[in-house]
Amino acid sequence: MRGQAALEYLVTYGWGFLAILIVIAGLSYFGFLSPSKYLPERCDFGIQLSCADFLLQDATASADGQVSIRFRNNFGDAINITDAWLPDGSKPAFESGSWPDEGVYIAKGNISMPFRLDLPDSAGDEYLLVEGTRGKVLLTLEFQRNLAGAPPHNVSGEIFATVRA
Numbered sequence: 531m532r533g534q535a536a537l538e539y540l541v542t543y544g545w546g547f548l549a550i551l552i553v554i555a556g557l558s559y560f561g562f563l564s565p566s567k568y569l570p571e572r573c574d575f576g577i578q579l580s581c582a583d584f585l586l587q588d589a590t591a592s593a594d595g596q597v598s599i600r601f602r603n604n605f606g607d608a609i610n611i612t613d614a615w616l617p618d619g620s621k622p623a624f625e626s627g628s629w630p631d632e633g634v635y636i637a638k639g640n641i642s643m644p645f646r647l648d649l650p651d652s653a654g655d656e657y658l659l660v661e662g663t664r665g666k667v668l669l670t671l672e673f674q675r676n677l678a679g680a681p682p683h684n685v686s687g688e689i690f691a692t693v694r695a
Contacts (some may be wrong), residue, residue, distance in 0.1 A: 595659030
């Protein structure tokens, strides 16, 4: 008799545990347990090179996705952004071409013109941006202060936003 009561007790709690697992699986399937849906969009390259505006665009036939950025130059001098690369070493193209020789010039305290980077297909699915999802792009930018003989500097940052068309 005691064995039967113990078995009924375990089976009852087993069904309850199974019901809880089914509810959690359903919530996860429909995206209610995805914390990235509830996190705010952000662009962080530090305080000296802050993002004034940013946009992630979905994949095209020529690229896995595109990043559009406008930076505010909070350095004490004008700067030139001369190159960019992803963590795996691949380089995004500047507006469907190579980087301009003169770079992207930003005067002291000003906001840059918007510039677009095409993410390379070689970067893999990590940077495949799909419309409506949240995407995260890590970038390292090389810049040079507009001082005579100034060495190049690097700044790394990330963009996390909803991918648009």
